[in-house]
Amino acid sequence: MRCLPFAAELYRELQQQGLDAHTIWQNRSRFGRGPSWPGDGERLEDDLRWLITVGVLRREVDGQGLTSRFRLTPLGRDLLDSHQAELLKPADWNDRLRHALRRRWPF
Template structure:
């Protein structure tokens, strides 16, 4: 149940557990913070994130196939951090941050040393595995 922040028309207030889940999912993802910083300014296609180009650009922590990359990005869509870019023809293969994603990225930029603990990874795994299908 998000509420509009009256100080800024561009930011929303999210429940603390929503922000915590989004932050945990982000730090447990196979992507580096610089990918999400790039997504703040422009949409990024999956081709620039997957395979060698993702590692060379510093977007990924390790080499990812296009399928693994798309699955990880889809999870971040379900959490509420990302959205797919849409053009006049329909949905594209590019991704952009949501307002929740912008808030989490701003927080992680202020505290860049946040890394995933074993507890974060376990909780993220359980959340992904046992979530309801709707």
């Protein structure tokens, strides 16, 4: 939880309503977590795809199919509710290294 790339405010917002990447990008001061904000839109999309891969986020679906909006999954809601304090703690170098290796080579 400490290595998740966004502030708890983003996850709370995604629990209430879907957000698209552009809205997230425009609200760095609100959704950013420390100095690790993505450098460009592609990196932001990578972070959002990673959260989909680990099961925290999902793409919102409407009658036409997938949309450009993201929402919190039930697993994401459980993590947010039961481990919210972990989002407030900064990740140490050991956690960041383990997370980076796991993200690069997930298996």
